[in-house]
Amino acid sequence: MAAILGHVVATERRPNTPHEFHFWTALDAPVGIGTIVRVEGTDAVAGHVPQVYGVVVEGFSYSDLETPLHDVLGADGSPERAMRVPTRRTEIRLYTAAVLRHVPDEPLQPVALGGVYLADDADVAVALRMDRYTQGEAPTGIPIGLYRAGATASPIYLDADFLLGPEAAHLNITGVSGLATKTSAVEWLLASVFAHFPSAKGSVAALCFNVKGPDLCFLDQPAERLDGSDLDLYARLGVPARPFAGVEYFAPYTARGHTLNTLRSHDALSHNVHPLRWGLGEVLQHVEVLLNKDDVDAKADALIEFIRERIVGQEFRDPLLGADAHRVQTFSDLDQWFRGVLRAMEERNQDSWRTHHVATIRKVRNRLSNISTRCRGLVADDGLASDLPWGQFRDRGVYVVDVANLEEDAQDLIFARIITKLRELMEKRALGVDHLVVFVDELNKYAPSDGADTYVRKMLLDIAERGRYLGLVLFAAQQFRSQVHRRVVGNSGTALYGRMDVDELATPGYSTLAPATRARLSTLDKGELMVRHPHFAHPVFVRFPRPAVLSGREGVERFPAAGEPTLEEAIVRSLRQLDKAVTLEWVKDAIALAEEDEVLRARNRTLQVRPDDVKAFFRAQLRRRVHAEPAAPRPRPVIRSSPGDDPYAF
Amino acid sequence: MGESYGGLPPGASMEAVARFLAGLRGSSAWPASPASAESFGLPERRPAAVVDADPLEEVAEGGLAVPGVPEPGFAAFLDGIQRSVVLPGGPHGVPLVYGTVAAAIRRRRDDRVLETWGGGAIVRHSLYAPVARADRGVLGQAGAAGLDVVDTAAEGAHPHEVLSAALDAIHRARGAVEAELATRWCARETALLYVDGGIAGLGEPASSDRAVGVVKSHRTVYGGQAAMNAAFAMAAGQRTHAFTVEGRGRASVASWYLRLHAGDGTDPFGGIVRVEVASGAFTSERADSVSRWILAERSPVALPDPRWRVMPYGIRAVEEYLRAAVPR
Numbered sequence: 001m002a003a004i005l006g007h008v009v010a011t012e013r014r015p016n017t018p019h020e021f022h023f024w025t026a027l028d029a030p031v032g033i034g035t036i037v038r039v040e041g042t043d044a045v046a047g048h049v050p051q052v053y054g055v056v057v058e059g060f061s062y063s064d065l066e067t068p069l070h071d072v073l074g075a076d077g078s079p080e081r082a083m084r085v086p087t088r089r090t091e092i093r094l095y096t097a098a099v100l101r102h103v104p105d106e107p108l109q110p111v112a113l114g115g116v117y118l119a120d121d122a123d124v125a126v127a128l129r130m131d132r133y134t135q136g137e138a139p140t141g142i143p144i145g146l147y148r149a150g151a152t153a154s155p156i157y158l159d160a161d162f163l164l165g166p167e168a169a170h171l172n173i174t175g176v177s178g179l180a181t182k183t184s185a186v187e188w189l190l191a192s193v194f195a196h197f198p199s200a201k202g203s204v205a206a207l208c209f210n211v212k213g214p215d216l217c218f219l220d221q222p223a224e225r226l227d228g229s230d231l232d233l234y235a236r237l238g239v240p241a242r243p244f245a246g247v248e249y250f251a252p253y254t255a256r257g258h259t260l261n262t263l264r265s266h267d268a269l270s271h272n273v274h275p276l277r278w279g280l281g282e283v284l285q286h287v288e289v290l291l292n293k294d295d296v297d298a299k300a301d302a303l304i305e306f307i308r309e310r311i312v313g314q315e316f317r318d319p320l321l322g323a324d325a326h327r328v329q330t331f332s333d334l335d336q337w338f339r340g341v342l343r344a345m346e347e348r349n350q351d352s353w354r355t356h357h358v359a360t361i362r363k364v365r366n367r368l369s370n371i372s373t374r375c376r377g378l379v380a381d382d383g384l385a386s387d388l389p390w391g392q393f394r395d396r397g398v399y400v401v402d403v404a405n406l407e408e409d410a411q412d413l414i415f416a417r418i419i420t421k422l423r424e425l426m427e428k429r430a431l432g433v434d435h436l437v438v439f440v441d442e443l444n445k446y447a448p449s450d451g452a453d454t455y456v457r458k459m460l461l462d463i464a465e466r467g468r469y470l471g472l473v474l475f476a477a478q479q480f481r482s483q484v485h486r487r488v489v490g491n492s493g494t495a496l497y498g499r500m501d502v503d504e505l506a507t508p509g510y511s512t513l514a515p516a517t518r519a520r521l522s523t524l525d526k527g528e529l530m531v532r533h534p535h536f537a538h539p540v541f542v543r544f545p546r547p548a549v550l551s552g553r554e555g556v557e558r559f560p561a562a563g564e565p566t567l568e569e570a571i572v573r574s575l576r577q578l579d580k581a582v583t584l585e586w587v588k589d590a591i592a593l594a595e596e597d598e599v600l601r602a603r604n605r606t607l608q609v610r611p612d613d614v615k616a617f618f619r620a621q622l623r624r625r626v627h628a629e630p631a632a633p634r635p636r637p638v639i640r641s642s643p644g645d646d647p648y649a650f
Numbered sequence: 651m652g653e654s655y656g657g658l659p660p661g662a663s664m665e666a667v668a669r670f671l672a673g674l675r676g677s678s679a680w681p682a683s684p685a686s687a688e689s690f691g692l693p694e695r696r697p698a699a700v701v702d703a704d705p706l707e708e709v710a711e712g713g714l715a716v717p718g719v720p721e722p723g724f725a726a727f728l729d730g731i732q733r734s735v736v737l738p739g740g741p742h743g744v745p746l747v748y749g750t751v752a753a754a755i756r757r758r759r760d761d762r763v764l765e766t767w768g769g770g771a772i773v774r775h776s777l778y779a780p781v782a783r784a785d786r787g788v789l790g791q792a793g794a795a796g797l798d799v800v801d802t803a804a805e806g807a808h809p810h811e812v813l814s815a816a817l818d819a820i821h822r823a824r825g826a827v828e829a830e831l832a833t834r835w836c837a838r839e840t841a842l843l844y845v846d847g848g849i850a851g852l853g854e855p856a857s858s859d860r861a862v863g864v865v866k867s868h869r870t871v872y873g874g875q876a877a878m879n880a881a882f883a884m885a886a887g888q889r890t891h892a893f894t895v896e897g898r899g900r901a902s903v904a905s906w907y908l909r910l911h912a913g914d915g916t917d918p919f920g921g922i923v924r925v926e927v928a929s930g931a932f933t934s935e936r937a938d939s940v941s942r943w944i945l946a947e948r949s950p951v952a953l954p955d956p957r958w959r960v961m962p963y964g965i966r967a968v969e970e971y972l973r974a975a976v977p978r
Contacts, residue, residue, distance in 0.1 A: 027763075064966075064970065065953075066953060066954035067954075070950075070951055070953040070954065071950065073951055073953070074948075074949045074950040074951035074953070075949060075950075076949075081949065082949075082950075085762070085949045085950045085963075086722035086724075086758070086762060086946055086947060086949075087758055087762055087763075087764060087947075087950065087962075087963050087964050087967070088761070088762045088763050088764075089950055089963070090764070090967060090970065
């Protein structure tokens, strides 16, 4: 039996309740804020001696001094003398613990004045109700970290049913920036989910939005340093200490279109980096994201809907446009179509067509044509799209969409389209996996509690409120939880807290935490988290290992981003993903006479089709050129010489 | 004197025992706040006095400086407490007094934290009454229940005389448990014990060099007028010349006055203690050494105890321990 650690005390002024109790310990007892303890009841109730489990939330220390002045008097005002007193004053370590669980649950009584013991592994499991989901034939525990107190180190598990649904879902992470809390915690937790998510519950994948710097750019590369304590944690928690196996990166092109707009642009890592490039068909459904309310009034909205329903992707005939059918597939086609409509209206002196006023048509043309300029690199005028592998998501796959270097418009469009598409496919169970974790950082920016009601915020709210029924789970992170839309954080069944800013801790959302718990939150070390989970009556503190993947900062040092390449270098880099035989000399020769736009279009088409014969296909995309041949000199006309004596003659 | 009693669990509170006794008397009524014998404000039976004593050193008119720097020399502290509860008078108006005495030694560990020595406090409970005049039925049943009954043999007719006799008996009982502990200490330990009060009445410890008695009250002033004048003239940290203290039924010990703190201006004895050591080993050097050890105990101060000017923190800690350990 474990050695007794303390004794429960209660006074009339500070009584124990069913939810809280007080105990004292020896001065050297291994107890601190967050320590889990067990209280042995003193008297059997209905045949059972109650056991109460609690977590320390507050600590007090005081002596028999009535006033600090007495200490000053006793030491004659000398702190040094106060330290040299022959007898140390009687001192108490008094702790307040919040009750985690009563066993048995009924009757719910105030905590008895029993002995207090440090919780061991089994006690921790019972205290946090983990015994309900980590044991039996179908355990659903997902390790989140190791709880430590004294010599105790117990694994803490989240319940997959409450993390990834359907009982509850979503995860919210809060912590100050720069202390390896948010990104590291998510990388670790995803590895843990992939290692422990029960196969009986189906497949799981993750889609991560990389919103700043190189944070998530090296998930498939091993960490540079994992020390012994990290490896011990991995071993204890049963998670392999290795990077993710199936990672695919997606990023739009830069505005010039030569290369992808990502810090993961090192040649050695380009094999799984794919362009994210959308055409009219992909974008038109989400144009509202890019158009403000002044742009899209009811009339404009009606015309856009008409274009969406009747024009794009199908043959369109109208007497106004003559006998020929129009087929609009790309932004170029659409502009051509607009031009035709407007010209015909001018010729016939019409000021409306199919109830749409010419001014509305001009306005919508202007706004839609503008999109490919505003989102250059992401939205293409041509119809060549390169997209996520919809319907083919793989189990334990990680799909990273790098939006870090994009303008706000492009970011908004990416969020809106991808999340809408995910929701559609998950509803149809056609994404390729049964559960998908969507990780979004910087929620302060994307789902703020105040400000305009953006399309992105709507999307995130939609996941938070309805995602768990679909298997769509939001892992969201931010620096200031208090400034995130409350329906997003409120729907997160599980919450992780790293080192917190003291100003943030002073906001009302943290008032339920004891002052000592808040103080500990403000001083948490790297790798430490406070965890709230539906099964835990009170938050617990855990330690998790460094992620087994290369950090963004180390990644950009080991794999520096390639500079902006020349057109030829960009083509070589792209085509060599398909055919290693492509050389710079060959590319220079192939594109020597082609315009830049034409070359880029040929590259995009080649990457989209992925032909067997890359070189031949690529060349075929370029307009055939007739080799120049030297022209024979034209016969020079004979100039008659004028008579020397005739000044007026030719 | 017994340490347990039938019908009541060992260590039962004084109030529980008093209720038990009230039940024996056929009374279910018991005062909400039972009175203690001390609360009756009975007159001090020992008159104040100044007595002569043989000097052991040259008589000084003023204080003697204690040479050297105060340094800790004591390993442990001994003190005792007493409590009493008065049962209302019976058919003959003779009150019964239920008394508890306790004593403990708190030893100072290497880390300067105090711990209880010898396995805990000695606690004794007894029923004090003049057996010849008290309610014999009640006493008989109390004895049958295992309660220890002490005959105070009080002769006076006034109930206060009965209480005074009971208080004297309780005081003696307290001295007895203190003596018992001090004797154990001196037999087992080689380090020095600080005893709250004199050692002359403790028996063997009075002749041991392992016990030092420190007396806080001065109803009897020893050494005559000269010692008293010198005591009043002392500055903090000074002592008087030593003298021999002898008394009826008490051992002869060497003694001197020592001022721990300046007085408060109201009590002429404020800040002054009288030290008792075994006379056999007395030297002036030992008086200086013991004085330095006592002076070292001025810090930490025993505040908020009102006797802090004459009470070291170690003794306060023993009293606090006994108050917590002995249920009321």
